[in-house]
Amino acid sequence: ADEAKYVDETHKAIAENRETGKNWPAHGFDYQEQRFSPLDEITTKNVKDLKLEWSYNLGSSRGVESTPIVIDGVMYVTAPWSIVHAVDARTGEKLWTYDPEVPRSYGEKGCCDVGNRGVAVSNGLVYFGAFDGRLIALDAKTGERVWETDTIENRDKPYTITGAPRVFKDKVIIGNGGAEYGVRGYITAYDADTGEEAWRWYTVPGNPDEPFENDAMKMAAETWDPSGKYWEAGGGGTVWDSMVFDPELDLMYIGTGNGSPWSHLHRSPGGGDNLFLASIVALDPDTGEYVWHYQETPGDNWDYTSTQDIILADLPINDETRKVLLHAPKNGFFYVVDRETGEFISAENFVDVNWATGYDESGRPMVTAEARSEDEAFDAIPGPYGAHNWHSMSFSPDTQLAYIPAQNIPASMQKMPEWDYNEEEPGVFMSGTGWNTGMFLNPTEPGSKPFGRLVAWDPVEQQEAWRYEHISPWNGGTLTTAGNLVFQGTADARLMAFNASNGDKLWDTMVGTGIVAAPVTYEVDGRQFVSIAAGWGGVYGLVQRGSDRTIPGTVYTYSLDGKAEPPEYSQHQQTNLVSGVDYNPELAEEGLGLYIANCVACHGVPGVDRGGAIPNLGYSNAKVISDLESFVLNGVLANRGMPDFSERLSEEDVDKIRAFIMGTADTIRASQ
Ligand SMILES: O=C(O)c1cc(C(=O)O)c2c(n1)C(=O)C(=O)c1cc(C(=O)O)[nH]c1-2
Numbered sequence: 001a002d003e004a005k006y007v008d009e010t011h012k013a014i015a016e017n018r019e020t021g022k023n024w025p026a027h028g029f030d031y032q033e034q035r036f037s038p039l040d041e042i043t044t045k046n047v048k049d050l051k052l053e054w055s056y057n058l059g060s061s062r063g064v065e066s067t068p069i070v071i072d073g074v075m076y077v078t079a080p081w082s083i084v085h086a087v088d089a090r091t092g093e094k095l096w097t098y099d100p101e102v103p104r105s106y107g108e109k110g111c112c113d114v115g116n117r118g119v120a121v122s123n124g125l126v127y128f129g130a131f132d133g134r135l136i137a138l139d140a141k142t143g144e145r146v147w148e149t150d151t152i153e154n155r156d157k158p159y160t161i162t163g164a165p166r167v168f169k170d171k172v173i174i175g176n177g178g179a180e181y182g183v184r185g186y187i188t189a190y191d192a193d194t195g196e197e198a199w200r201w202y203t204v205p206g207n208p209d210e211p212f213e214n215d216a217m218k219m220a221a222e223t224w225d226p227s228g229k230y231w232e233a234g235g236g237g238t239v240w241d242s243m244v245f246d247p248e249l250d251l252m253y254i255g256t257g258n259g260s261p262w263s264h265l266h267r268s269p270g271g272g273d274n275l276f277l278a279s280i281v282a283l284d285p286d287t288g289e290y291v292w293h294y295q296e297t298p299g300d301n302w303d304y305t306s307t308q309d310i311i312l313a314d315l316p317i318n319d320e321t322r323k324v325l326l327h328a329p330k331n332g333f334f335y336v337v338d339r340e341t342g343e344f345i346s347a348e349n350f351v352d353v354n355w356a357t358g359y360d361e362s363g364r365p366m367v368t369a370e371a372r373s374e375d376e377a378f379d380a381i382p383g384p385y386g387a388h389n390w391h392s393m394s395f396s397p398d399t400q401l402a403y404i405p406a407q408n409i410p411a412s413m414q415k416m417p418e419w420d421y422n423e424e425e426p427g428v429f430m431s432g433t434g435w436n437t438g439m440f441l442n443p444t445e446p447g448s449k450p451f452g453r454l455v456a457w458d459p460v461e462q463q464e465a466w467r468y469e470h471i472s473p474w475n476g477g478t479l480t481t482a483g484n485l486v487f488q489g490t491a492d493a494r495l496m497a498f499n500a501s502n503g504d505k506l507w508d509t510m511v512g513t514g515i516v517a518a519p520v521t522y523e524v525d526g527r528q529f530v531s532i533a534a535g536w537g538g539v540y541g542l543v544q545r546g547s548d549r550t551i552p553g554t555v556y557t558y559s560l561d562g563k564a565e566p567p568e569y570s571q572h573q574q575t576n577l578v579s580g581v582d583y584n585p586e587l588a589e590e591g592l593g594l595y596i597a598n599c600v601a602c603h604g605v606p607g608v609d610r611g612g613a614i615p616n617l618g619y620s621n622a623k624v625i626s627d628l629e630s631f632v633l634n635g636v637l638a639n640r641g642m643p644d645f646s647e648r649l650s651e652e653d654v655d656k657i658r659a660f661i662m663g664t665a666d667t668i669r670a671s672q
């Protein structure tokens with residue numbers, strides 16, 4: 001493709017829009033991904049008058065994770081199963097939709113729901129990743145497919161795409177998910193015009209019997225056990241979310257994921273930092289060549305991905321303006337890193353943590369002994385859901401604060417004494433669907449308290465400026481504006497606005513479903529609009545809920561003089577514990593092991609979790625449980641992504657699972 005053309009059109013447009021805020025042209029608003037809009041019609045004074053301008057039904061039931069792109073009155077937003085919707089941003093009317101027809105059987109190849117975080121738009125094309133690993137370019141006007149390419153190098157491995165692609169210069173760039181199952185992470189750049197592969201960069205060393213692809217892999221290999229055991233499960237390090245570009249420095253930055261398997265010593269028995277897991281890596285955007293890295297969690301052992309969104313900013317550090325990047329990954333620390341050199345500047349924890357006591361001056365964490373215990377369960381704070389997951393943070397140049405959707409979701413983790421790649425074993429978390437963590441999850445009842453919190457963080461002082469406590473973990477991403485506002489959607493189905501300086505809550509509105517995505521703002525005919533793609537789900541939202549209402553995935557748009565009627569929500573039917581199904585209580589214990597190995601990540605613990613985007617079986621209709629074979633073995637819900645277990649589980653196994661579900665429901669009922 002013609003690089004000059006892309007730089008001229010897309011880059012200029014994004015840079016100019018930084019001043020006007022008319023559009024929301026890129027995933028994080030601008031290349032800095034600050035999610036700060038200069039629009040200031042809506043202010044701390046009048047935000048209480050926001051009204052619904054229009055709503056748009058995405059027709060979905062799973063997690064809506066999309067940041068909409070809005071350009072010249074057209075919104076491009078994605079729904080679960082990677083379905084793209086183009087909507088008239090004036091009216092909320094549908095312009096076109098594109099369904100890549102992801103086979104629903106592919107759903108179980110993703111760890112964490114079938115969400116999609118959005119599209120990239122450049123030079124008349126709309127780019128998005130399909131959950132099954134295809135990268136697709138559509139004509140922005142018509143929604144017709146222009147090209148499609150397969151980003152997966154090995155179809156025997158469960159790679160997915162959930163992240164939004166980025167267009168940097170004349171290339172469109174995307175990574176993959178899959179590190180819970182066992183894959184080798186990489187990121188690929190394609191020619192934006194044709195989809196032809198331009199370069200690919202692996203995040204971890206590959207097959208030890210083959211030569212290194214580049215010097216970076218050679219360097220990385222020195223931090224892994226030389227036996228090459230990592231290669232069984234691919235090593236991990238998937239780039240499943242964040243990628244940022246600095247046009248001035250001509251560098252791009254990626255955040256890399258956790259190890260495959262999670263357990264450090266099962267992955268690399270001799271220890272080692274295991275580069276480039278849980279790191280920020282700077283690459284040359286033209287060639288994909290390694291430039292520098294900073295590893296946030298050496299020797300990851302807790303699913304502490306660093307894929308969380310990266311923000312670029314210029315900050316006064318020790319009386320000097322420095323070009324830095326800001327990062328708040330799963331592990332609970334907030335990092336300031338020099339983005340020219342990769343030099344570590346500072347890190348402080350933005351929530352309580354117990355895996356490390358802090359960072360030394362060289363940028364290495366001081367890890368606690370309990371966090372690396374080889375034979376005891378570690379009550380991990382944060383746990384694998386992270387102190388901050390993919391829900392985007394924002395940064396206001398006005399307040400100089402970052403706004404982090406922070407949380408705690410209790411979990412304990414224990415290294416399995418023995419672990420074999422791809423061994424399906426009752427009791428081993430999701431091993432029946434191909435998870436390879438080498439860890440028991442929640443072998444002991446975790447003791448930490450769950451919370452969801454909006455944290456305003458001062459990156460220069462490395463301290464909290466203010467916080468707002470939500471009623472549940474797993475709240476949406478944040479947006480901040482020149483109106484001195486922060487917007488955030490919540491697990492309990494509200495969109496809220498805060499004073500960006502002091503955290504005063506100024507406005508909230510009910511939306512009928514939990515929000516996990518981030519709001520955007522833009523201008524239509526001289527009026528400021530705020531939009532949010534609402535739809536409860538994502539990995540925590542599959543099994544839990546923070547709201548008693550439900551509605552299909554819906555885009556809501558607000559303005560100061562909106563006049564639309566809200567769509568009708570329905571009350572989530574929290575039924576009674578299931579009863580009246582015959583079962584053999586003696587089978588319940590074996591059923592527990594099968595349930596943990598096959599069901600728990602999506603359906604949660606029967607009767608204990610409440611059911612989120614996927615029903616909790618403890619509250620199922622008795623007919624469903626008595627007829628469990630039809631669902632588990634005969635594909636009755638295959639079109640909704642329910643896996644076909646007919647090759648993996650027998651009718652006897654289903655009897656055991658039924659006994660576990662019913663036995664648990666009866667036990668809970670007896671204790672009520
Ligand atoms: O390691 C990976 O490859 C990978 C991929 C994804 C994904 O693609 O959604 C998630 C995670 N890990 C993960 O650890 C995680 O907590 C998570 C949450 C979500 C979500 O959409 O709610 N995805 C993912």
Ligand SMILES: [Ca+2]
Nearest residue numbers: 179180258305
């Ligand atoms: Ca992961």
